[in-house]
Each structure stands twice: as C-alpha cells, then as structure tokens.
Amino acid sequence: MTITEERDDGRDGQVPRRVHSPGDFRDFLAKSATQWRVVRALMIRDIMSRYGRENIGFLWLIGEPVLLIGGIIVLWSIMKGAVTHGVSMISFALTSYSMLTLWRHIVGRGTNALKLNTGLLFHQNVRVLDTILAQILTEFISTFLSFLFCYLLLYLFGFVDFVDDPLLMVIAWALMTLFAGGFALCLGALIEVSKPVERMIQPLMYFTLPLTGSFYMLDWMPQRVRDFLLLFPMVHAQEMFRAGFMGPRFSFYYDGWYLFAWGIIAFSLGLTFIKRAERNLHVA
Secondary structure (H helix, E strand, O other), X not given: OOEEEOOOOOOOOOOOOEEEOOHHXXXXXXXXXXXXXXXHHHHHHHHHHHHOOOOOHHHHHHHHHHHHHHHHHHHHHHHHOOEEOXXXXXXXXXXXXXXXXXXXXXXXXXXXXXXXXXXXXXXXXXOHHHHHHHHHHHHHHHHHHHHHHHHHHHHHOOOOOOOOOHHHHHHHHHHHHHHXXXXXXXXXXXXXXXXXXXXXXXXHXXXXXXXXXXXXXXXXXXXXXXXXXXXXXXXXXXXXXXXXXXXXXXXOOOOHHHHHHXXXXXXXXXXXXXXXXXXXXXXX
C-alpha cells in the first residue's frame, strides 16, 4: 500500500498526517484477490489430500457427512420413535446433527490447520490465517451440501415437509460458522503457545455437546434451565436453524444479534491470538 506523508512545515508539535493515494484501494483489492486465490488453492489441496482421486474422490467431502447424518437419523428414529414432543424425529435429527457436525468439524479441523500446514508457510503468499480460513470454508460448504442432499432425499420420499424459511436457516448456518471459526482460531493460537492445550481439545469438545442445543429444544426445558442455556451462542444458532426449518408450528428461543455479537467477538479475539501465536511458530 502506498502511503505518502506530509512533511513538517516547521511548526513545533505538528503531527505528520498520512494521506492515502488513489491507488491504495486498488492495491487492497489486488491483495485481497491474491489471498482469496491462496485460500481457494488451500481448500482444493486439503480436499485432494483427504480424499484423493480414487473411488468417488472429492465426492466423499459430501458423502462422509451424509453417512453420519443418515445414520443418526435412523438410530434416533429407532430409539425414540417417529415423533417426540410433537416434533418429527426425522426433522429433529436432521437439523440437530447437521448443525452439530458443522460445529465439531470447524473447531476440530480448524485447530489442527496450523500443525498440518506449517510447511506451506514457506510460500510467500501463504499466511497462517489462510490455512485456517481454508479449513473453515471447506467445512462450511461441505456440511451444508450434505444437509441439503439429505433434506432433498427425505423430502422426495415424503419424510419431511418443505422448509418454512430458507433464508433464516442460511443466516443461522453462517452465524454458527462465524462463531465456530472464531473459536477455532482462538484454540489454534493457544495450541501454538501452549502445547498441553492440544490435549484438552477433545475433552473440551465433549463438554460442549450438551451446550449446542442438538439434543433438545428449549421449549422442552424449564424456564430456569432455558435461561441458562441461552447464555451459549451455539444454542441460539441451533434454535434459529430449526425455526427456519420447522416454522411457527413450534416455539423457538433465539436472538440473532446476540449470536452475531458473539461471532464478531470470537473472530476478533481469534485474529488477535493468531497474530501473537505467529511469533512462536517455527517452520521446519
């Protein structure tokens, strides 16, 4: 970025001012386009390294979550019956496990991105942040496509109704990605600063499972328990996603602005932590 500074005109105490040239914005756009190409290349590299070209290749990106989501739908339907609390178990399981998969995959793979892609930092245009953003975007897209595939299949066979508010579902999915991505950035940075933190990731993820809202609806809970659960952003995302899927036939409790605020805070903290963690990062 080109920056010109006005010289001191001789008056004491005058602070030089920065004047941005007209080409600054074009330079910013050019650098942003370059970094987007880097992130896209990292996404393709990650997909190819995980699934290769054999068998169905990159289609496993969708197929793997589909198998997990489909298995949970069948299992929960057998264990809990077709309807629970007046809610179709298939609809409940589909929305619950799709959002839970998004949370687990983004946090799990995002925190490992630094360790797995350290060697790529030799390339001039590859930054630490790029490796994590590539993981987050890959999981965002693949898990959503898996949900969409399962939904269309179930809809064609008459197991679920047409979604009530697709836009609300997309917003919930994006806000969950924002928060989970910020959480992953924070954990990834902490792992680089303190190695014992890495051993705590899996137990931490198990402890967060009851706080995701995937195994219940807030309408089923007593008021005191509901107020406590609403402190956690993941619950808001889950309720919002279900509200968009099931519609006004049921009662849902969520605050989109609360979830958005937590997402911005988590992502801002994550970016700050990543900058500091880069000082302790050793490229072998």
